[in-house]
Amino acid sequence: MKIAVPRMGNLPLIIRDLANRFGLEYIETPSFSERTVEIGAALAPEFACFPLKAVLGSFVQVLEAGADTLVMGGGHGPCRFGSYGEVQKRILEREGYSFKMLILDSPSTSLKDFHEGLRSILPRQHVRLPVLLRELLRVLSKVVVFDEVEKWALALRGLEAEPGAVDSALEDSREIIGRAFSSKEIKEARREAQSRFDGVPLDRERAHLKVGLVGEIFIVLEPYFNFDIESWLGRRGAVVERSVSISDTVYPGGRNPVFGYNDRIVAKAAAPYLSHEVGGDGLLTVGATTIYARRGFDAVVHLLPFTCMPEVIAKGVLARMSSELDIPVLSLSIDEQTGRAGVQTRLEALLDLAWSRRRKGRTAGTAAVGEEGGWKVEDKTFKAAQ
């Protein structure tokens, strides 16, 4: 049995870890390319949202590479993501591929279904529930650390004294964390990564902008589709904070350890503009934008796949928030026809606007990095104000 899982941000690193832990045989899904998107767009329904098409394309590629079991996330609405697996399965079957599709719903929906799903792909010695849970909790703590180092990189890239220093620290940290196995080793790896980031030479006097990155998780996390917006902003001296990450999505209880604000705070912040859950990351987008605006960010970039239902609602609401909270917000909808130049021109315009607002004193500019306790990049002032 050769398993394949779609790509998104750090997911390939996590899958590698899971495969090592449980002795799974898996095929790494090829990274996204023009061909992936072409295949996906040709097979998928015309108005389906972009992640469905992209993932479908990569499934075709990985099936051609020899995979026979596809694992996909499930859900129960209202976002279309919950139906991806079924639609993709039907399309691939019609195309004549033979494979098994496992649609895994979140364990909080039904632990039994989740367990049974995993049992069908895991080797027998791992399927006992206590062992499984212990290993999954370890993976979870590792996922959090993977996202934390990314958060540090986002906060420091705009300040680095020599270009590429942060990226190499990020690479090394991923390598270090990837090797960790037990809980103790993971903690140790986090410390090591932290000291690696401590060694990055910074130019603290440099004027920088603070930019919030919000939106739909797939587009925000996958550099191929957002044209590597994180490094792009970093190279232009912007300190970036991001609202979505894999660990916040899978972390039980809505604590959002990486973003730093739990679901209740987010919902409360969003309430004047959007007072109900709309599925996907819609509410998070609105809540995070409010939080960033109150913390004095210079601009917010909102990334969404074309026609994404929750994000389109957020986009409509963001237009009003932008004027009421006095913060520039740029919504970029991405699909298979979006061009790099168009996105970058608009981003440049946004940064120019933010700089001119800064010069006119309309935004004060906030300290990029609070230094107590290592690389603490979150700002507690908002929580205190609540």
Next chain:
Amino acid sequence: MKVGIPRALLYHHYGERWLAFLDALGVEAVVSECTTDDIITAGAFRADNETCLPVKVFSGHLLWLMDRVDAVLVPRVVSQERGTCSCPKFMGLPDLARSLDPDLPPVLAPRMDLGDRRYLWAREWYGVARSLNGSRVSSAAAVAGLLHGLSGYRAREDDGLPVGDMKIGVAGHLYNVHDHRVSLGLLDRIRSMGATPITVDEVPSRQIHKHAKTLSHRIFWGFERRLVGAVLHWSRTADVSGIIFVTSFACGPGSIVGALIEDQLDREGSVPLMTITLDEHSAEAGLVTRLEAFTDMLRHTARVARRINALQDAGNGGGP
């Protein structure tokens, strides 16, 4: 005090109940006029350019109401049935409405969550009733009346229109299909071609649930679940000669459900299916041509089937 209700989206499902609610409070209700070109243009111009056509139409109706009323009623319909949820657009609709124009009158947005326990959301309606200056007693009575009216789903009665030589199932949102301008008079056009259109709300609930359950995937959007159930019912009982799936540009659930229906009907090898996508441009000629081709094709298929049957009968009868 005048309260406006846009004649769009779920007004086509629950409009009567909402009007009865306002009536019980003695509040004057203003329903926007039937969709016109101007309403669609205004809505498409002001609403976010990526939203689906029905939300643009809704925005147009809202703008029409703007100067005519003191408040607008935009209930937040979270679910329409137990175990399902609505399209995200309905959940965020009041917030979208508030973001549309700063000069908009206050938006009253009581929650309507038919899949959940009544007492959890009925108090929001009570709050709205009180804010419209209803007394305690009349507010409670209005809410009770609303809850009573909403309990149970009734299939639409036969409307006594002429019956054609064949039936065509029209699977689409009621707010598209029953809006004469948005659907470009689809139902009337089908009637004028000598066929009888049947819409999703004419299929009994039991049939819908029976067939929706057989699908390998549980569809979580309430109306889409009905729609798929109705389509499977039509195709499996051969109740109709053909099915037209009507969706609107950028409809999220429609894109998924359309693909599922197409695939399922293809696997079951049943009645022909045509998909029509509506948008704000009124391309009537295109619609008419496609409808004519579809009905001609259905009639031709029926003729061929009859001839083959006749030949077979003749062959059976004449043999030794």
